[in-house]
Amino acid sequence: MDVIYDKRGCAAALKRWPGLRARVAETISAQAAAGWFKCKGATGRLWHGHKLQECRVNEAGAGSVRVAFWAQGDRAEVVYITPTLVKRDFTRELERFLAR
Numbered sequence: 001m002d003v004i005y006d007k008r009g010c011a012a013a014l015k016r017w018p019g020l021r022a023r024v025a026e027t028i029s030a031q032a033a034a035g036w037f038k039c040k041g042a043t044g045r046l047w048h049g050h051k052l053q054e055c056r057v058n059e060a061g062a063g064s065v066r067v068a069f070w071a072q073g074d075r076a077e078v079v080y081i082t083p084t085l086v087k088r089d090f091t092r093e094l095e096r097f098l099a100r
Contacts, residue, residue: 001025001028001029001032001071001074001075001076002074002075002076003024003025003028003029003069003075003076003077003078004075004076004077004078005021005024005077005078006077006078006079006080009068009078009079009080009081009097010078010079010080010081013062013065013081013082013083014081016062017059017061017062018061019059019060019061019062020057020059020061020062020065020081023057023058023059024057024059024067024078024081027055027057027067028055028067028069028071028076028078031055032071032076036053038055038056039053039054039055040053040054040055040087041053041054042054042068042090042091042094043068043091043094043095043098045095045098047070047079047098050070050072050077051070052068052069052070052079052094053068053069053070053071054066054067054068054069054090054094055067055069056085062083063083064083064085065081065082065083065085066081066082066083066084066085066090067080067081068080068081068094080094080097082094
């Protein structure tokens with residue numbers, strides 16, 4: 001799967017944890033192959049016409065993070081990465097990010 005990253009929502013996390021880029025792509029590809037069984041709707045808002053999903057990604061350097069993304073066919077775009085794990089707090093943080 002071809003995974004791209006939104007600079008505004010992902011650059012800080014990817015700079016802080018360089019190994020996260022490969023791990024996020026691997027996790028999203030695995031979820032796509034498994035039918036998105038561990039992914040949930042991230043928010044009711046659309047991102048450039050796409051509905052966002054979210055899932056948790058574990059990586060040795062970063063620990064656990066949540067990522068918001070959309071996927072269509074063999075392409076996915078990661079919109080936001082955060083170490084905030086509580087779903088309610090993550091959704092609130094993502095909503096503020098999308099409002100900017």
